[in-house]
Amino acid sequence: MNKVLKYTLIVVAVLAVLWAAAFFIKTNSKSSISYETKKPFISSIEKKSVATGKLVPEEEVEIKPQISGIIEKIYLEEGVEVKSGDLIAVIKVVPNEQSLNQASGRVKTxxxxxxxxxxxxxxxxxxxxxxxxxxxxxxxxxxxYDQAQQDVSNAQADYQIIRKGSAGGSSSANTNIRATVSGTILEIPVEEGDQVIESNNFNDGTTIASIADLKKMIFEGKVDEGEVGKLKVGMPLKVSLGAVDDKEFDAKLRFIAPKGVEETGAVQFKIEGDVVVDEGVMIRAGYSANASFILEKKNDVMVLPEALLQFDKNTDKPYVEVAKGDQQFERKDIEIGISDGVNVEILSGLTENDAVKIWNKTEPIKKGDDEEKTTDEE
Structure with a gap:
């Protein structure tokens, strides 16, 4: 009787262990993922690149004085539109003592x-x-006698120019600084009371104002040496500005630098493009900008979402998994062409009827697992 009871207890224990093991495996096993597929399709694809830079006026003119002195009065402000000949500022002439003394001596002689x-x-x-x-x-x-009279007249005129800034001996002792071109005043880097130096062969002179036509803007940017060989003068650009949302401006490439400059280990080439500024849009000089251009374009080619590609760990060559039955897939090596960052051109290895596995699909979280996870976190 004891033996029967003993064997019974052993059988019950074994069954309990098997049941516990089965329950543990069932509760901890994950359900298999059902993979979806996607077929290649015919579409157009463009390979684009972006150059960063800024917008600058096509021509910017600096207004400099022709005589040294002190800024007596500034009549205009930055941002004002001017026409050629408009008065910007007035300079009061402060004569140099040595030059004045020499001019006086020439008059006496x-x-x-x-x-x-x-x-x-x-x-x-x-x-x-x-x-x-x-x-x-x-x-x-x-x-x-006539020549001597003329010499006296010339010496007196020189003396008056040095002393008062005017050959006519004007009592205001000033010279007018006027705009030499029409446009918008971008900058007036001087203030009333500042001393300015005249422009001559040995000195550029003090800039009193800079003027530019903001309707004629160009894009200045840089491209990498790997892309500059694909650019051509005259190709279209699309320019977007950080300060102007949801708007692109048409542009045309006008210049590609023949020499590159090394920056942070990469050689960069300067490019310029004429930008078409729409009426009613206020563009300021120095806006940061991005110019996108098409490096390569193909129409009516077979493409596939780039996210479906896998790459061999040893050769780095692309491949995909193609469906051969219900949730059964086999590897196919493929050859790819250009990519736009979303879709990639398929050169060989696939047909339009092949169903490509969406391999990076994740398993949905079960409701019970989510509740258990939330409880554990609490």
Missing amino acids: AQLALNNVKLEFERNKLLFEKDVISKQEFDNIKLR
Whole structure:
């Protein structure tokens, strides 16, 4: 009797262990994922690239004074549209003492020479009237007298320019700074009371204002050496501005730099494009911009979503898994062409009837598992 009870208990224990094991396996096993498929399709595909840069005026003119002095009055502000000839500022001339002294000395020297020639002229005039000297000799003396008068006049004019900034001896002692082109004043980097230097052969001079036509803008950017070989002058661009939302401007590539510049280990080439500015849109110089351009385009080719591709760990060559039955797939090596970042061109290895596995699909979370996870977190 004891043996029967003993064997019974052993059988019950074994069954309990088997039941517990089956329950554990059932509750901890994951359901298999049912993979979906997608077929290749015919479409057009474009390979684009983007160049970063900024918008700048096509021509920007700097207004510089022709005489040194101090800014006495500024009449206009930045952002104002001007026409050629409009008065921007007035400069008060402050003469250099050394130059003023030299000019004064030249006036005195010229006056002394004039006085001497005048005496000679008057003396020879009396002799000519008495027919003592010939007319030719008298004409030569008169010529020297006229030249001496002109020398005095020139020396006095130089003295007035240095002293007052005007050959006419204007009492205002200023010079007017006017716009040389029509456009918008971009910048006035000086203030009233600032000292300015004239533009000459040895000095660029102080910039009083910069003017540009904001209706004629160009895009300045840089492209990588791997893409510059695919660009051609005249190709279309699409320019988008960070300051103008949901709007693109048409542009045309006008310049590709023949020499690159190395930046952070990569060679960059400067490009420029003429931008068409729409009426009613306010564009400011220096806006950051991106220009997109089509490097390569193919129409009516077989494409596949790039996310369906897999790559061999050893060769890095692409392949996909094609359905051969219900949830049964086999590997197929393929050859790909250009990509637009979403779809990729299929050159060989697939047909339009092949059903490609969407391999990166994740298993949906069960409601019970989600509730258990939430309870554990709490």
